[in-house]
Amino acid sequence: MPLPGPSPKFLPNVVMFGETGTGKSSLVNMLAGRNIAGVSNRAVGGTFSSDSYEVFLNTITYKIWDTAGLNEGIHGSVPAEIALQNLRILVGKMSEGINLLVYCVRGTRFREILKFNYDMFYKIICQGEVPIVIVVTGLEYESPMDAWWEANRAEFGKYGLAFQACACVTATRGKDGMFDEEFEESKKKVEQLIVKNCSEVPGKVDRQRWNQVVEKMQEYQDRYNMRVPEDVALADPRRTSNPLGRSSFLGLRARACVLVGAVVWVGAYAAYAVVSMCGYRVKSSKRPDLV
Template identity: 45%
Template structure:
């Protein structure tokens, strides 16, 4: 009698638009299934999940965008909250790894903020996190040179990682029937697969959906304080968002557990 198939391990790919998240997922899948975009608004954060198998283990790769990319340039928009809740609900089986995708460019405040939102705010510093640096196809033969030059700066920004890989996620143009970046692309695919296998938790970190989303909402409210970044008052907006896809009772439970004052649904 065969043993039951293990549940896929959930991996969240996050980072700003244009950093190659979808391209890396396609590289792991071996086919173009995840939408890619270079536009300012991007085409991710629909919580798209892609199943795949690496070295005999089942994984589910989540393609997301940073919460700093709301349609109006705000972090805690209604749309972002709605999609965040769906992401938390879909991850009821837990999270095994965070993959932060960045480009090989100077370190910015936005990079640090996205790190904090996903690692601290969403996953409570309880999930392994790795970083993948993209856009390094022209830094041959040593793509890892970027990391050697910037790891100290990254650490000074209080960003800690369990592992890293410097890659190219594009094959480039064909020249005489051969893709320009084929060699770098193949080595990048191997490096990314090895990074996932080495750092992915086999026992996922899990929380009850309501408790988890409450924790995330509290963190966002406490940590993203500027007028530019937050919807104010968050409590009313949060209730209005949640009751679009939850019962009033469940929406009130989340808002109340988040220590926020909700409106009376009967009024």
């Protein structure tokens, strides 16, 4: 059942996120019916920060946010630390909160970065309290386009990625308009996806907990970059010498940990192998590989 329409007192915030090259800017232009967002063909992407665009859909004006990529690496136009800073600024700009998350991905095989971006936006920043949908792009040669999701949705679910709805689309008309029909179909799909799933009540980041959210964002970024297993507790010795008091796992504070083996230093963190945490049993009691 569609959610109630957003309140006219403010423009609902719709955040489009995903790695560079997924066509976020192209989707914004498609919805607007004109080129209002910069599009780049460079591999490193063209979105240097988070920009908003007002788009009119089904009698309502939405504020669509085109975000910086999180994972462009050292050769990208947006280094990871700058992208993380942009995320903090982005959330600060949206004082009314976030009404909908739109996860943009390419129609290719599943990769671990897809889980990273999902966890960063949905679980950490929005704390699982904002509706999230997925738009799969680059499917102009798929017939029908929706067949891609039917064949791949189980793979997303296996890694804990769940969505309220999905749209399989193309954001290009192709050479000489060869994909005009698919493009127009895609535009309607994305419009309906936003209108039906955009919540009336925005999810807001509690300002009193903002420092904790930023801390979790940074830790998750570090954990991903270092490829530290999830059953290893990270403790920052610059803040405390007690790892039990600082360890967190995607927002879960470790209330009970059993440390085994020696301390291993990974970057600025001390890493400890964990047997149990937060009342949940780790699948394997063997010391994880920290190399």
